[in-house]
Amino acid sequence: MADQFTNAPPPIITLTTDFGPSSRYVAAMKGVILSMNPQVRLVDLTHAIPPQDVRAGAIALAETVPFFPPDSIHLAVVDPGVGSGRRIIYARIGGQQFVAPDNGLLSRLAEREQPTKIVSVEDPRFWRATVSTTFHGRDVMAPVVARLSLGLVPDALGPPLEQLTKLAWPEVQRVANHIDGEVIEVDSFGNLITNVTRDMLADVPADESVTVTCDEHQTHGVFATYSDQPPMTLVAVIGSGDKLELAIVEENASKMLGVKAGAPVRVSW
Amino acid sequence: MADQFTNAPPPIITLTTDFGPSSRYVAAMKGVILSMNPQVRLVDLTHAIPPQDVRAGAIALAETVPFFPPDSIHLAVVDPGVGSGRRIIYARIGGQQFVAPDNGLLSRLAEREQPTKIVSVEDPRFWRATVSTTFHGRDVMAPVVARLSLGLVPDALGPPLEQLTKLAWPEVQRVANHIDGEVIEVDSFGNLITNVTRDMLADVPADESVTVTCDEHQTHGVFATYSDQPPMTLVAVIGSGDKLELAIVEENASKMLGVKAGAPVRVSW
Amino acid sequence: MADQFTNAPPPIITLTTDFGPSSRYVAAMKGVILSMNPQVRLVDLTHAIPPQDVRAGAIALAETVPFFPPDSIHLAVVDPGVGSGRRIIYARIGGQQFVAPDNGLLSRLAEREQPTKIVSVEDPRFWRATVSTTFHGRDVMAPVVARLSLGLVPDALGPPLEQLTKLAWPEVQRVANHIDGEVIEVDSFGNLITNVTRDMLADVPADESVTVTCDEHQTHGVFATYSDQPPMTLVAVIGSGDKLELAIVEENASKMLGVKAGAPVRVSW
Numbered sequence: 001m002a003d004q005f006t007n008a009p010p011p012i013i014t015l016t017t018d019f020g021p022s023s024r025y026v027a028a029m030k031g032v033i034l035s036m037n038p039q040v041r042l043v044d045l046t047h048a049i050p051p052q053d054v055r056a057g058a059i060a061l062a063e064t065v066p067f068f069p070p071d072s073i074h075l076a077v078v079d080p081g082v083g084s085g086r087r088i089i090y091a092r093i094g095g096q097q098f099v100a101p102d103n104g105l106l107s108r109l110a111e112r113e114q115p116t117k118i119v120s121v122e123d124p125r126f127w128r129a130t131v132s133t134t135f136h137g138r139d140v141m142a143p144v145v146a147r148l149s150l151g152l153v154p155d156a157l158g159p160p161l162e163q164l165t166k167l168a169w170p171e172v173q174r175v176a177n178h179i180d181g182e183v184i185e186v187d188s189f190g191n192l193i194t195n196v197t198r199d200m201l202a203d204v205p206a207d208e209s210v211t212v213t214c215d216e217h218q219t220h221g222v223f224a225t226y227s228d229q230p231p232m233t234l235v236a237v238i239g240s241g242d243k244l245e246l247a248i249v250e251e252n253a254s255k256m257l258g259v260k261a262g263a264p265v266r267v268s269w
Numbered sequence: 270m271a272d273q274f275t276n277a278p279p280p281i282i283t284l285t286t287d288f289g290p291s292s293r294y295v296a297a298m299k300g301v302i303l304s305m306n307p308q309v310r311l312v313d314l315t316h317a318i319p320p321q322d323v324r325a326g327a328i329a330l331a332e333t334v335p336f337f338p339p340d341s342i343h344l345a346v347v348d349p350g351v352g353s354g355r356r357i358i359y360a361r362i363g364g365q366q367f368v369a370p371d372n373g374l375l376s377r378l379a380e381r382e383q384p385t386k387i388v389s390v391e392d393p394r395f396w397r398a399t400v401s402t403t404f405h406g407r408d409v410m411a412p413v414v415a416r417l418s419l420g421l422v423p424d425a426l427g428p429p430l431e432q433l434t435k436l437a438w439p440e441v442q443r444v445a446n447h448i449d450g451e452v453i454e455v456d457s458f459g460n461l462i463t464n465v466t467r468d469m470l471a472d473v474p475a476d477e478s479v480t481v482t483c484d485e486h487q488t489h490g491v492f493a494t495y496s497d498q499p500p501m502t503l504v505a506v507i508g509s510g511d512k513l514e515l516a517i518v519e520e521n522a523s524k525m526l527g528v529k530a531g532a533p534v535r536v537s538w
Numbered sequence: 539m540a541d542q543f544t545n546a547p548p549p550i551i552t553l554t555t556d557f558g559p560s561s562r563y564v565a566a567m568k569g570v571i572l573s574m575n576p577q578v579r580l581v582d583l584t585h586a587i588p589p590q591d592v593r594a595g596a597i598a599l600a601e602t603v604p605f606f607p608p609d610s611i612h613l614a615v616v617d618p619g620v621g622s623g624r625r626i627i628y629a630r631i632g633g634q635q636f637v638a639p640d641n642g643l644l645s646r647l648a649e650r651e652q653p654t655k656i657v658s659v660e661d662p663r664f665w666r667a668t669v670s671t672t673f674h675g676r677d678v679m680a681p682v683v684a685r686l687s688l689g690l691v692p693d694a695l696g697p698p699l700e701q702l703t704k705l706a707w708p709e710v711q712r713v714a715n716h717i718d719g720e721v722i723e724v725d726s727f728g729n730l731i732t733n734v735t736r737d738m739l740a741d742v743p744a745d746e747s748v749t750v751t752c753d754e755h756q757t758h759g760v761f762a763t764y765s766d767q768p769p770m771t772l773v774a775v776i777g778s779g780d781k782l783e784l785a786i787v788e789e790n791a792s793k794m795l796g797v798k799a800g801a802p803v804r805v806s807w
Contacts, residue, residue: 031333031336043568067570133494239672250589292726300603307550307579
């Protein structure tokens with residue numbers, strides 16, 4: 001590759017919001033960041049989080065962040081409590097860095113791996129000179145991630161915290177010959193992603209003696225891939241996030257079945 | 270930060286269109302630009318402008334461009350008159366650069382700050398060799414912004430102009446103890462952004478003696494932030510663009526109330 | 539421009555998927571690529587391909603790729619057969635590089651210009667260590683394009699192939715004084731793009747003696763641009779891709795007429 005890049009690559013800042021695809025609010029945050037660090041690399045993680053759906057944001061982060069290089073900086077804004085007393089936090093989790101409202105958005109990541117640092121973002125010297133009451137993503141978090149990308153030490157942002165806010169996540173129950181979980185996410189194909197992981201199914205038979213039920217819908221067997229079955233078939237597979245998911249081959253399962261996040265799922269054998 | 274970047278950072282080109290999120294037409298413009306200047310930094314400002322809605326494009330530009338670094342180049346294509354006699358213009362406004370059809374798209378920016386230069390884009394030497402009649406964004410404007418990013422002097426593009434095309438914007442009327450404005454934009458959360466600015470409300474009482482009416486809907490008080498009120502409440506706040514906006518806490522006000530841009534808004538006290 | 543860029547510009551990787559705008563699955567692919575080559579330039583070609591619509595993906599690629607610089611690398615994932623026996627291929631076509639499932643996604647490009655190289659992507663050394671059965675875009679194709687951008691020789695990826703999979707595309711028939719084609723794409727404005735090209739119309743009169751019929755809808759004349767006719771008029775133009783298209787001035791023709799891809803189109807004179 002090109003010789004001029006023998007030094008460190010540009011730092012990565014990803015953006016996760018509920019602002020909707022192609023929102024000008026995202027562009028405003030990018031403008032703020034680029035005004036402070038024109039060399040940073042910006043990557044959209046997703047802006048399709050349903051409005052104010054902190055859980056969906058937490059899942060998107062937890063599922064996607066592990067694919068990014070170490071030390072990437074992730075700015076996440078799903079922030080129904082903006083302007084209220086909720087904190088903004090910096091956290092270091094799994095070798096990566098996060099700036100987000102402390103409303104549980106980072107709690108799914110923090111469940112998997114203990115944060116090695118949590119800081120309460122409080123020092124206004126690192127923010128925009130004027131801070132709106134309704135858009136801390138632009139006025140507080142964007143300048144903070146820009147400064148971090150320029151080398152600011154996280155401890156400068158404010159006092160350390162022991163804990164970040166946690167959300168209660170639905171737990172998977174295993175009793176005798178069945179596992180009870182639920183749909184935790186509907187992806188853009190309408191596939192129903194559950195909280196039942198590959199590991200939980202390790203000793204469950206993979207053949208058609210297994211029944212997967214979701215609401216009143218039922219399918220038999222857990223398959224390796226969608227295309228193992230004919231179109232329009234309801235099929236259970238272990239998806240790319242190592243979780244059981246339900247799909248209708250070449251169709252949108254969520255729309256066809258009317259199933260959304262929160263629907264109960266049972267695996268029995 | 271990295272040593273190799275001691276020189277000027279890459280020039281920024283933003284893109285604003287009504288092509289819809291993730292349109293291949295946007296990618297074609299990016300390809301044209303990158304073919305001419307592979308070093309430029311491309312930023313999507315928004316592509317979610319409703320089709321042919323020049324006013325919405327003008328607002329998005331005016332609200333977002335100020336967050337970008339000086340000298341950024343902004344390419345904007347909301348162009349219902351493409352192929353007709355409408356001009357394409359280069360303008361320098363507020364220390365930033367713009368290339369757009371001369372249909373009012375830059376007029377909201379130009380209201381706030383007088384353009385310091387306006388040029389009619391006429392010299393085909395700086396365009397693609399073949400120019401379609403329906404996609405000047407790709408065939409005229411994209412190559413022009415690429416050349417500007419490489420250092421082309423704007424005066425080379427064509428003859429100077431005195432004026433750019435202006436749109437008539439709804440004016441806010443203040444009479445005695447009320448202010449009459451209107452909804453000028455619905456954002457991606459469904460919040461109703463009005464043309465009543467923070468400044469206009471400077472001497473208006475902030476307490477519950479103020480009534481804000483929009484169509485037949487009414488709320489009392491102007492709050493600092495959405496979360497000051499319980500979910501499902503209609504609330505008036507000064508939003509992040511320093512404008513009065515109406516929101517329903519944790520819901521989509523535009524959908525719930527059936528209110529769109531153009532709806533009358535009255536603040537009375 | 540800046541001095542530090544006297545060497546080669548960063549390689550370009552474009553991404554085309556049916557994952558929907560702003561999908562976290564796209565971000566996962568970008569994370570994988572950036573983890574391997576932090577210097578690459580990523581460009582979204584489009585993610586708005588309708589789910590599993592290989593034809594729409596093939597058209598988007600064929601229409602957009604020519605605007606990108608030579609040697610750009612294009613990763614395309616519209617992959618209903620993921621996890622089945624379908625191959626993944628590398629192809630060199632028209633001076634550009636492609637990695638995609640071998641399901642016809644590259645066949646429209648390959649119709650126009652003979653591939654100069656086709657390789658079956660088979661050597662798992664160049665993939666992620668763990669490959670899911672449902673997301674080869676992330677686990678196989680993303681690492682492969684990252685390695686290509688770092689200089690990997692395509693022949694290393696697997697054995698050469700003679701042919702790539704072709705889709706049958708609807709053919710245009712010309713008989714006496716009419717041309718029969720069809721709508722092959724609906725763009726984001728609702729314009730109906732047909733497979734009748736500018737070349738096919740070269741000797742057809744351009745005046746109002748020409749009738750263009752689509753389903754039961756009819757218009758006269760082929761115009762240079764949409765704005766030649768008043769709003770709400772059905773108009774036929776040669777669009778920016780050098781194809782006949784039908785549009786309703788300032789409206790969405792697909793929605794207003796209920797016409798989709800596949801609808802028959804006749805030009806008669």
